[in-house]
Amino acid sequence: MRAIHGALEGTARVALFAMVFDLLPQERRGEAMSIFSLCGMGSSAFAPIAGELIIRHFGFTVFFLSAISTVAAGALATSLIHEPAPMRHRENPLAAKPPTYRRLIADSGLMPLWIVTFMFSLALSCRVSFVAPYAYAEGIRSVGEYFAIYSVVAIIVRLTGGRVLDRIGLERTVVPSFAVLAVGPAVLAGTRRGGWLAVGALAGRLG
DSSP, X not given: OHHHHHHHHHHHHHHHHHHHHTTSOGGGHHHHHHHHHHHHHHHHHHHHHHHHHHHHHHOHHHHHHHHHHHHXXXXXXXXXXXXXXXXXXXXXXXXXXXXXXXXXXXOTTTHHXXXXXXXXXXXXXXXXXXXXXXXXXXXOOOXXXXXXXXXXXXXXXXXXXHHHHHHHOSHHHHHHHHHHHHHHHHHHHTOOSHHHHHHHHHHHHHO
């Protein structure tokens, strides 16, 4: 069940961002993608706290029904979007032939991107999935604040950092971002208190 959920969530996320990316002006893509990603960050700020309250007062059944209803509403809203006409990318060498998964995965020029994306996703997914059970095992009663801080910092960074990305370039941004991002799990690994959990959220999301 978790594998199916993860595959669908990842596919939907990539498709949604790709659809939006094609509509953006090239000189402001960093800023525009930062603003668009706020849609997810806004809900992530209060959803964990709301989820904890629903589970505490109504149980897991109501919690999962609430999640199902929310996703269904998102699917309905997406179905109302009119897809624009396909754009022609003349500079794309793959445009002559339809790109297949096999061709894309085997492309030596894209291989570093696949490796970095896999490693980044692995680290991020593990942290998001296991922060809550780890905190509970260490006696921290609530982790909603962690995700709230995590999301609020992300919103601030996206509002202020999008133009920076366009100005200095993606390549100069990725390496220092990953370095700061690594501080988050390092802090979490040694935490036994909720305050340090907040510091880990701050550092991780800043990166």
